[in-house]
Amino acid sequence: MRAGLTLMNKGTPAEGLEFLRRAESLRPTHLSTLQAVATAFLRTGDAASALERFGKALAVEPACSAALHGKGLALHALGDRFGALTAFRAMAAQDPDAWKAWQSIADITDDEGERLVAIDQAAVILARLCAGPAAPAQLLPVCADSLVQAHRHEDAREFITLNAARFRTPADACNRLADAHYQAGAFREAFFHKARALDLLTPEDIPPPRPAQLFDTVAAMLALEGISAILRARGIRFFLVAGTLLGLVRDGALLTSDRDVDIGVFRSRAGTPDIAGLVRTHPDLFLRRDARPGERYYAILYKGTGIDIFLHDTTDDGHVTCGVGDHPGDIQWRYDRFGLADAHLAGKAWQVPEDPSSYLRQTYGQGWQDPDPGFASAISSPALYQVDPYARAYYSVARARKALLTGDRDKARALLSQSPIPMGELSLFSAAPPHGNSQA
Structure with a gap:
């Protein structure tokens, strides 16, 4: 079971599925095992097998929110939008913390009113779950994004500012704060926070050069x-x-x-x-x-x-x-x-x-x-036409940052050189890649 979960978390669900199915054969009614097997099937594209396992998990525990959500995802992958919405709505009705259900409703409902309510409900739940110091750190960026998606830009900026020290890295907090400012039309602030997010990157954050991933x-x-x-x-x-x-x-x-x-x-x-x-x-x-x-x-x-x-x-x-x-x-x-x-x-x-x-x-x-x-x-x-220089500069820095995080220093430098707001030469461009020699 553990080996299968490790492989699945590494992004190789097909390899993990072999181990998870062995665990299932030993414990065919074990809730966590059924959920893990179902999730692995879903990630490998076998939605029908995933739906079958999520159904077995719900037979063991009818109120299992994770299994209900998985059932909805499998039904949607099979083209059953109504069935998927029914599962997500049931999860949202029974679980006051079911932000994932609300986000899934927002993603697939054809009703704009329901979509807006679902987006707002997800933001409300995440803000509540992240209010205390014991909130899982991985929820913080999800909450920040959810507030922006709900067009609660001021709340998003306040949330990120108050919780900056709890984000994975200072650069991550600055980057999300920049995006929240940009969405609100505060381009100058967005640029400075995005530039700060770039400046906070360390050589260790930048992978070695590698061939560019071509557009399919x-x-x-x-x-x-x-x-x-x-x-x-x-x-x-x-x-x-x-x-x-x-x-x-x-x-x-x-x-x-x-x-x-x-x-x-x-x-x-x-x-x-x-x-x-x-x-x-x-x-x-x-x-x-x-x-x-x-x-x-x-x-x-x-x-x-x-x-x-x-x-x-x-x-x-x-x-x-x-x-x-x-x-x-x-x-x-x-x-x-x-x-x-x-x-x-x-x-x-x-x-x-x-x-x-x-x-x-x-x-x-x-x-x-x-x-x-x-x-x-x-x-x-x-x-x-009539573009704020700070909006252009924000895009320059944002795309340069993305280029750096893929190891492409040359592209990052070219993007920064187009900024109407001078950036100067960052030490990141002269620092040797920390990962040793690599082939471009």
């Missing part, structure tokens, strides 16, 4: 085709933008250096189409808990692949704008007004801005046809 362009193309079919079925006219358009126009394929698929949609003055409603009600799409109807940007998931949907607005002065948030000074881009045209790219028909070269030149500059792996459109795009 096969899965991304399937996601692009999938979201295209969904949007077309709803009568929503969309077009390719940003890195997705750049790759298909310049290289004839999606960029291996990208992170997600980029889609544009024109928004009417009435606020339609309702992208949040579409994502919330479609079983193959996942809406982030901090997302709300009427926003101008949605980062969603389609079968594990990220998709960015940018709502584009036409202005009275002959321009088109899009961005990531509605706070004044947040990242946004402005383009010369454009219509849409059909284009045949990568063997398929798409709609694109009517003059793709002009759009790409405005987004990436005159040298858009030359690959620049260090370029970041949220920091250096010529199309950025």
Whole structure:
């Protein structure tokens, strides 16, 4: 049993399952063993076997919250949204500490009212559980994230500040405090806390250089085709933008250096189409808990692949704008007004801005046809419009920090060099990697 749990916690559930099933054969009605086997099955993608074991666990202990939650996850993996919601609601009704159930309800319900209540309930429960000094340290970042997801930004900032010493590291506390400030539109404070989080990293935090993890362009193309079919079925006219358009126009394929698929949609003055409603009600799409109807940007998931949907607005002065948030000074881009045209790219028909070269030149500059792996459109795009310098600097530091945590000092340095707020040379870039020699 212990060996199986160790392997599962190391991220190898298939290997751990062999040991756990041996334990199950010795104790076929032992609650913890049944739960462990069920969880291992779920993590290996065998939802049917997981559901069977969670059912056996509930036969042993009908009020077991963990088994109820696992049952809900297995049912959802099998495509039974109603059954999953029934399990999550039962768990939430019987367990006053069931924040996981509330978060799962928020993730899969198609009702916006229930979704908002569930997000808020999870935040309330986590804040209560983390109020005392004996609260598990691993719950602190979960609570901070939950408060941000509930749009309780001031509560999130206060919670992180009061509990900073209890977070795993000072850098982690600063990083989350920066994100809470940014979500509230306090870009200057967000930048300084994010810079502090970067400065608090030690050489030991940074792994040795390793080959860059390439974007799964096969899965991304399937996601692009999938979201295209969904949007077309709803009568929503969309077009390719940003890195997705750049790759298909310049290289004839999606960029291996990208992170997600980029889609544009024109928004009417009435606020339609309702992208949040579409994502919330479609079983193959996942809406982030901090997302709300009427926003101008949605980062969603389609079968594990990220998709960015940018709502584009036409202005009275002959321009088109899009961005990531509605706070004044947040990242946004402005383009010369454009219509849409059909284009045949990568063997398929798409709609694109009517003059793709002009759009790409405005987004990436005159040298858009030359690959620049260090370029970041949220920091250096010529199309950025009325953006607070501290918002750009925040993105510069945030992405540099992520690059450092993957061992990519060169990319981190390139990102910091684009910051409109000078950062200076950090000692991290000159420090030798603490892990010995490695191959790039």
